[in-house]
Amino acid sequence: MSSRHSHDRMANAIRFLSMDAVEAANSGHPGLPMGAADIATVLFAQVLKIDPSAPHWPDRDRFVLSAGHGSMLLYSVLHLMGFPKVTMEEIKRFRQLGSLTPGHPENFVTEGIETTTGPLGQGIATAVGMAMAEKALQARYGAEVVDHHTYVLCSDGDLMEGISQEAADLAGHLKLSKLIVLWDDNLISIDGATSLSGSTDQLARFAASGWSTTRVDGHDPAAILAAIEAAKASGKPSLIACRTTIGFGAPKKAGSEKAHGSPLGAEEIAATRAALGWEAAPFEVPADVLDAWRAAGAAGKARRTAWEQRLATLPADRQAEFQRTQAGRLPEALADAFAAFKAKAAADKAAVATRKSSEMVLDAITPVVPEMLGGSADLTGSNNTKAKGAKAITPDDFSGSFVHWGVREHGMSAAMNGIALHKGLIPFSGGFLVFSDYCRPAIRLAALMGERVIHVLTHDSIGLGEDGPTHQPVEHLAALRAIPDLLVLRPADTVETAECWQIALETTDRPSALILSRQNLPVLAPGGGENLSRGGAYEILPASGKAQVSLFATGSEVSLAAEAKKMLEAQGVPTRVVSVPCFELFLERPAAERAAVIGDAPAKVAVEAAVRMGWADLLGSDFAFVGMTSFGASAPGKDLFKHFGITPESVVAKALDRLKQN
Numbered sequence: 001m002s003s004r005h006s007h008d009r010m011a012n013a014i015r016f017l018s019m020d021a022v023e024a025a026n027s028g029h030p031g032l033p034m035g036a037a038d039i040a041t042v043l044f045a046q047v048l049k050i051d052p053s054a055p056h057w058p059d060r061d062r063f064v065l066s067a068g069h070g071s072m073l074l075y076s077v078l079h080l081m082g083f084p085k086v087t088m089e090e091i092k093r094f095r096q097l098g099s100l101t102p103g104h105p106e107n108f109v110t111e112g113i114e115t116t117t118g119p120l121g122q123g124i125a126t127a128v129g130m131a132m133a134e135k136a137l138q139a140r141y142g143a144e145v146v147d148h149h150t151y152v153l154c155s156d157g158d159l160m161e162g163i164s165q166e167a168a169d170l171a172g173h174l175k176l177s178k179l180i181v182l183w184d185d186n187l188i189s190i191d192g193a194t195s196l197s198g199s200t201d202q203l204a205r206f207a208a209s210g211w212s213t214t215r216v217d218g219h220d221p222a223a224i225l226a227a228i229e230a231a232k233a234s235g236k237p238s239l240i241a242c243r244t245t246i247g248f249g250a251p252k253k254a255g256s257e258k259a260h261g262s263p264l265g266a267e268e269i270a271a272t273r274a275a276l277g278w279e280a281a282p283f284e285v286p287a288d289v290l291d292a293w294r295a296a297g298a299a300g301k302a303r304r305t306a307w308e309q310r311l312a313t314l315p316a317d318r319q320a321e322f323q324r325t326q327a328g329r330l331p332e333a334l335a336d337a338f339a340a341f342k343a344k345a346a347a348d349k350a351a352v353a354t355r356k357s358s359e360m361v362l363d364a365i366t367p368v369v370p371e372m373l374g375g376s377a378d379l380t381g382s383n384n385t386k387a388k389g390a391k392a393i394t395p396d397d398f399s400g401s402f403v404h405w406g407v408r409e410h411g412m413s414a415a416m417n418g419i420a421l422h423k424g425l426i427p428f429s430g431g432f433l434v435f436s437d438y439c440r441p442a443i444r445l446a447a448l449m450g451e452r453v454i455h456v457l458t459h460d461s462i463g464l465g466e467d468g469p470t471h472q473p474v475e476h477l478a479a480l481r482a483i484p485d486l487l488v489l490r491p492a493d494t495v496e497t498a499e500c501w502q503i504a505l506e507t508t509d510r511p512s513a514l515i516l517s518r519q520n521l522p523v524l525a526p527g528g529g530e531n532l533s534r535g536g537a538y539e540i541l542p543a544s545g546k547a548q549v550s551l552f553a554t555g556s557e558v559s560l561a562a563e564a565k566k567m568l569e570a571q572g573v574p575t576r577v578v579s580v581p582c583f584e585l586f587l588e589r590p591a592a593e594r595a596a597v598i599g600d601a602p603a604k605v606a607v608e609a610a611v612r613m614g615w616a617d618l619l620g621s622d623f624a625f626v627g628m629t630s631f632g633a634s635a636p637g638k639d640l641f642k643h644f645g646i647t648p649e650s651v652v653a654k655a656l657d658r659l660k661q662n
């Protein structure tokens, strides 16, 4: 069998598994797997350094199917290569409940899948983070133990999304020369020809961002391989435009949007079998083809074991550090660093903004956790995410621990996901809370994937003042809290800020958003040994007697509630204050514990300089709320709190009013 003949049969195996699985599911996208089968065959069988028997091997090449709708391409290849869990039974169960072959690739469901994709554009930007992590870890551990490539297969839709430009810009600037993007340049999207909606010269665009670019026939394996080899040697990130035919091989539907997202139908599949000379029945792979694929899969093992031997030559402490950080375990010294910091903060009682508190925490802990990789979306001096002594990475020196992400919140957030997924580093970064909307699609994916990605979001309310309503978050806390499996942490002072950082770092299976103030806040939390924020809510100030009023507040409004408490107590109304740094952690506690924290005071008032949405989950219907019901305004922060009635006086008035009613 000639090598071209063998290649064609290997690629056809992808095509038929994909079209047959889509047909069986009566749902899915056959066009991309059929069109990109030649690219995938070259990549997986000849290029990628992966080992199906060790899907998580740290120095493996990464592959990201940015066009997640082509998931059957990945499932077919993983099955053919011999990833043990992706059995033919699972291929037959494509898109069914509980299968390992869901509609779009989910890394937490299927071994061998590096990231969850589906929202177009995310994959390519996530891959930028993976390539950054590789470069950063190589700078730390050397090329003997860290030396792999990140490959992406993207579609027209990926390149239409704005995030692709942020990703391209970052990758070009940072000279991520081991990032290689293969573009399934088939000129078709859902509505029809891509010319309906775009006419960008994509190669020129990427070239302008510092990429090496080239164009090949995406059905010519030799040309694809040569382009990949050239890309590896280019010294730049590379875009290879692979001109393909969507639905390749289907006599009537190839080259048309009809092949994109629906089953081909029995007649067309039979015609495709005839056209491509494929005799095997659905879900059968001819022995010669399976043998060829399995041989390609088995080849990775030797490369993995050679790497293991190289790792073993590192000094013992470096090996231990590599293993620890790959496993995502925090250093043992960290707990002591937090305890010492909290004790000092509680004693000093310095009133600072929580963004400043966060910087103080980072100064104290980052020397202990060298795997933390910080950053900011061009707001370094505002977000306070650059620890003392942190060095910024540069295109030619990735040994630093801080990333100047530029004004690219979306690209940054997706790349942070890639850094976390890569393993070995803990990404955290800064932005304004109001612009978390620009990060949201990536934060959502981080939550879905359960990755430890930490977003420091500062300037957290109207308290930021003069920049006005465009910059004042109002609905953002509620919007972030609406994302399942995201911890939204809003500390009230320096002590709670340390506690929230500790929670974020120790939570290895969820992302966190640290919501921090621009304005100074007094220290109220006790700062003892226990991390009280871990429970999500706790009584920060007890009532002088049997509580008549319970005040609930987060972040900067906790000190406001403390003022209101003083005023109520002065009027003879025993009042307690409950700080609520994290709704999610509180709502996860047993009902009895929650009830104890909520208490039985007849009047309950919640205070948060944001919309009310979400508070009823904690407090039921029997409470008053002091917060925002509109956008903010441009004025000094103190004036705005007065203007919008978020004051101790209005808290007192609402509390007394409730007492009267109850």
Ligand SMILES: Cc1ncc(C[n+]2csc(CCOP(=O)(O)OP(=O)(O)O)c2C)c(N)n1
Binding pocket: 031, 032, 067, 069, 118, 119, 120, 121, 155, 156, 157, 158, 161, 184, 186, 188, 189, 190, 246, 260
């Ligand atoms: C952010 C986002 N918007 C919309 C979609 C829905 N969608 C899936 S594929 C696609 C476009 C398909 O065109 P292309 O990317 O060229 O893929 P191909 O048709 O070549 O498979 C769209 C709009 C999506 N997955 N993600």
